[in-house]
Amino acid sequence: MLFHSQVFILGFLPLVLAAYYLAARHAQAREWVLLLASLVFYAWWDVRFLPLLLGQCTLTWLASECHRRTGYRGWLWAGVILNMLSLAFFKYTAFLISTVAALAGLELATPHILLPIGISFFTFQLACYLVDLARGDAHHHPWRRISLFVSLFPHLVAGPIVRHSEIMPQLDASPLRDGVAERFAKGVAFFVVGCAKKVFLADPLGSSADQMFAAAQAGVPSLGDAWHGALAFSLQLFLDFSAYTEMAIGLGLMLGVRFPDNFNAPYRATDLRDFWRRWHMTLSRLIRDYLYIPLGGSRQGWGGYVTATLITMGLCGLWHGAGWTFVAWGLMHGVGLIVCRAWQSSMPPMPSGLAWIVTMLFVIVGWVLFRAPDFTTAAQMLTAMVGLGDGFALTQAIKPELAIATAVAVLGPTTKAAVEGGWLQPAAYQGIALGAILAATVLAVGQGHPQTFIYFQF
Amino acid sequence: MWQKFLWPFALTLAAGLAIPFFLVLLADPYGVSPIRAISSEIVVPTQRRFIVADIIRSRRYDSFIVGTSTVNSINPGWLEAEFGGKFANVAVHGSTPYEQMRVLDLVLRQKPMPRMVILGLDDVWCSRVEPARYHPQAQFPDWLFEDWNLGHFSHLLNWRALELARRKLEISWSSSKKRLAPNGFNDDLPPDATWSLEKAVPRLTADVQRAMASVAMTSTATAHFPTVSLLDKSLGKRPTATRLLVVLMPTYLPQDAVVIAPDACKAMIADIVREHGGTTLDFMRPSAWTTDASNFWDRLHFRQAIAEMLPSRMRAGLEHRQSQDGLYQRLD
Structure with a gap:
């Protein structure tokens, strides 16, 4: 049962909430x-x-x-x-x-x-x-x-x-403790925003990315198509996973439980260490506390640090999927973290704009490895991305969702900032707006099978 | 204080879902609502996969012609003139054999039982590889071909149903809006006056080459036609009083073309149809119609003159007359 399916929103959730609050005392x-x-x-x-x-x-x-x-x-x-x-x-x-x-x-x-x-x-x-x-x-x-x-x-x-x-x-x-209505309202807001992000942004981007990666399986695509596919997937992955997290946090709040945050605008990171402090934060802290630090972390000199980082990130890749492309993706980030640390300890800082571009290029290249079903496909995508592919043309029209998603990921306020940072107010017009968005989302998911979440496969 | 947010949210959500649902139930674009307020004779022109079930369930027709776009140009009125009864054309463009059988199954489940069913088959039925169950680009609403009302309701709350309901309401209020004939007839081939041999021949040549290339990729050593068994399954549900005519539709067959639907496949189809008390007519054979490029738009779609002549030939074939001019063969 997917969070953004009609059976969940109109059936399961109201029943569970009713039963839970009836038993709340x-x-x-x-x-x-x-x-x-x-x-x-x-x-x-x-x-x-x-x-x-x-x-x-x-x-x-x-x-x-x-x-x-x-x-x-x-x-x-x-x-x-x-x-x-x-x-x-x-x-x-x-x-x-x-x-x-x-x-x-x-x-x-x-x-x-x-x-x-x-x-x-x-x-x-x-x-x-x-x-x-x-x-x-x-x-x-x-x-x-x-x-x-x-x-x-x-x-x-x-x-x-x-x-x-x-x-x-x-x-x-007790879920009925002080602030129940506020928690519930914020939970609703998290859930609605996550639901809309998934249905109206992540899923359309997913279909673009799927087409491009399918084309890359058959041969080296054009420069335009390869970048289109890589960007579409990078944004899809973030929006899909963060949307799931926001729905989870929203549901938790409706039940009186606040789950930890999982994302903090990762595509605004200006270095790779910063990226991992913002991306899938609950996994990052878990592998830090239960793997990286027990392995010695950064306390045993450069040799120990390099070993601990590579083991940790290699296993992090393997956790994501049983495939060598995932291991390679993890190791790539491990090497990136080591280089980043070395640079920061010995070189003057890059201008922030340049640092952001370098970080995002690294992350996007990594996502190609992460998404590709095999190394051949990844190599064909990357070959095209450096301009050695089948021309430069864009064979698929770029959807407006790509621009909106970019703005959301890079410029817009995070959902947490919007909901818990003061934007959300106990105002009727905000309730009406969010009610209308959820109704539109429910109508949108009703005409086929809702798309599952990428992270469900992990 | 936050109740000021929560109540408007809940009321907006409830209204935002209840009003569309109620509108869909009233307009009933799929023909499954118990409170339909608009006549089922108003058929919204849209993807036929979503409208033929309504035509079948409407109880206005006692006879049906089922198939793909190759039977789409046959006017049910011409069939009524030959066979009597009240015909509806419930063909679905580009439907796979499985989708055609879903339509046929619904036809055969109707009460009172259908008087006559004509099934037009094209040569995909003789494919040696099992075709996909569904068309890759067109969503097939399986639920609409089930008889479970509660299941139908779970598919009415969405933008597509709401859009169809809106269009149906609009058509019912304005007689000028384009609507589909209630019997499902909608010949959407271009006007016959626009046909030209110069345009048709390259298209036909390319179509034939494509079809031959696809046949060349499969093994022709064995007489294995996996799709044909679908027919056996569906015809097994046929009420005994329903007249059944299966027509292998005319297809462009230039002299040098590889046979796509071999005699062995046609014989298998004919055996199944005979076993279930029906008749098979083979128009998919070299004849004055099928070898002449001037009769076709493309390899599968014949021109209006052929469509108009087909019903009388079907009747002749059904009445045990072999074709004098070789246009068809009765596969007894």
Whole structure:
């Protein structure tokens, strides 16, 4: 069930909100309502996914419970390993077999394993909870709380990646506490803006990008087409993912929970380190805290820093997808971060306009690698982008959405600034405007199958 | 304080969805509403995939001609003159065999049962590779060909339905607006007076070359025609009292062209049709019509004179008369 589908907006969401607020005065009852709703939401994709989600939640709870009773931390590490093995099996088995086969020159049958949606997100959250328990940074919670924290439907499938410490206290607080109407109104605003961004900007750009990358699979496109495709995808990816995040934050606020921010105008970054502080922020902090810093981070000299950065970013790429193009994309960013740090520690700063252009060029080239189904397609796109392709012409008309999306991504206020920074007021005209936008969006998604979110595949 | 925002939001959203939904129910562009306020005889000219179900369900017709744009130019009135009954043309341009069978299935489910069904087939039915289920560029509303009313309602809240409702309302208020004939007839080939051999021949030559190239890419060693089985499935649902005529439509067949629809495929079709109590007439064969470029716009679409003569030939064929001039063959 997609957030911007009619069945969600007109059916699931009103029912869940009604049940949740009816049960709001009873902590356990409202948690069961949310947990049940989240499991229905997840099973809607494919009921076969449900046992895995429940199984990993139960396994994590068992590990924490054994640790609570015995004090032996090995239980927690066993839980972490089993969670990671589950992710490895479902997401990386086929990738590993095909890689081994290619390296050994063997013909091995690649198994077709159904990838449960959101597995990368909920596995990481469960594993991090166990790590925090081992570090003494978390409390033991009952099965219901652990399952709810991970499977809470607004963030279940594609984040933001939340930590138990920022969600559990909010689940304890009554959603009817002071400020309920304001939270709800801001939640509505986040949700409507995200919904409209997805339907009216990201999806049209996606169809342009799909055409260009399909053409690049067949041969080297023209310079114009290659840049058109690369820019369309760069904007689609940002708008699609940030729209999902905004809808998730909006839904959370409607339930009385504020999820962490995930984007902060990443396409305004003037260096690569700045970009990663603004892009998919909850993943960045997760890999920083649970991978980069434990690997030594920048505290062990340049050698240690380079190693930690390359390992972290390579794994970050692999987290996104089971393919060598993703690993290469991650490593490319790793190298970029190292060069950026070296430049900043030894060279005078670039003029900000030039720095922005260099950063964006690097990011866009990276997205070509990220989007291309294989290295050949990526190479053909990049060949065309440097002017060695099939001429210079634009064979597809540029949609106005490209210009609007560019303005939104580079110039416009962020949704957070608009909603929480003072623009949104308790004024009737704003309610009417947002109501009309959501109605228009619901009518737009009703004439076919709504497009899924890019990050659902991760 | 924030109630000042929330109430206008909720009311605007509710009105913004309820009013369009109500308008669609009243105008009923798809013919599925229980509170239709505008006659189903007003048919909005739009993508035929979205309107033929309404014509079929309207109960105004007891006989139907089904197929692609190759039967589109046949006026139901000409069929009525030959076969009697009340005919509607529910052909869908560029429809795939699967889409044609969805239309046929809906026709055959009608109560009271149809008096006669004519199915016009073109040579894609004899493809040796399984064609795509749906046309790649045209959305096919599968839901519209189901009988589940609740399912229909879930497809009415969208801009397309609202736009069709608006156009239907506009047509009902203004008699001058272009509308489709209630029986679905809409010959959208260019006016016959604009036809010229100089323009037609290059088009026909290119079409034939394209078709031959596509045949050359497939193996012709075996008589495997996967699409034909669709016919068996759909005709199995035919009410026994419904007269069935399957017509292999006239196609431009120059002397040197590779046979796209071989006899083995036609025989398979004829066997299935016979098994279900119908008759097959083969106009897709070399004849004075099909070998003469002056009868065609392109490889599949014949000119008006052929369209006008076809119904009488169909009737002759149905009445057990073999063609004296070789224009068709009855595949018994």
